[in-house]
Amino acid sequence: MLYAINYSPQAAALLRKGQIEIDRFKCPPWPDMIAEAETLRPVAVHFPLRAGPGNLEETADWETVEHFLHTTETAYVNIHLAARAKEMPHLPADRPLEGGERQQVVERLLTDVEAVTRRFGTERVIAENVPWHKDYTPNLYATAQPEVIRTVIENAGCGLLLDISHARISARNMDMDEGAYLRALPVERLRELHFTGLHDWGFILMDHLSVLESDWPWLDWVLEQIRSDGWGQAHMLAFEYGGIGGFFQDHTDEAAILRDVPPMYAKVKTVEALVKR
DSSP states (O other): OOEEEEEOHHHHHHHHHOOOOSSSEESOOOHHHHHHHHHTTTTEEEOOOSSSSOOHHHHHHHHHHHHHHHHHHOOEEEEOOOOBGGSTSOOOOOSSOOOOHHHHHHHHHHHOOOOHHHOOOGGGGEEEEEOOOOOSSSBBBGGOOHHHHHHEEEETEEEEEEHHHHHHHHHHHHHOOOHHHHHHHHHGEEEEEEOOOOEESOOOOOEEEOTTTTTHHHHHHHHHHHHHHHOOOOEEEEEEEOOOSSHHHHHHOOHHHHHHHHHHHHHHHHHHHHHHO
């Protein structure tokens, strides 16, 4: 299993000094950032593609996706499962959906996911679970329902990009057990992992932050499922901490990277060694 971290000047500086080790830098499809990152490590690009509008075939920048698939070490084309309430205003946004209403969300998501799989093949595409927050999200509750995520991924034939923090946020806001929520996802199709710290800001559970003591057990638990419980073999774990501009720039601490990355890298490489036996 490869280990990646969001590219940031702080992570780059620590890597140059030999204070951390990584396999990849994770970057958005930004040419300047990718060029900087590639002077140190290969790059895995994370695309902003989103399933939900229902017209991705006509609106996506396919040329950019194709370009970075061929010029970087990006293994998969990712797409976020995120139908928004304003896109389907006739459906309730704050509760689980069943029957025909749920099927409408599934079909809308599938329309966009299949636009990607037709171009790149089912084995090259991974769909990511998004978080749902009570009273603070543009997304439909149904988008984060494990049953919806499973149905979409199984019907599309693609893989799962499991964002552990997103799953924990959704579970808490849906009053579900976090482990039960994770197990209900199509984990047998797991291809990639994302992990961050999860901080309670009072009005919202916020991810993309440094790792707290309460977060580490969830990473350990997921890695144990991969090792021993029939989950798919993720090719990479990405620590989605740090970056450039806006929120990421304001919440990037070199000391947190130095504290969190070495033990996380060791955990990933231990699982990799055990799985290869």
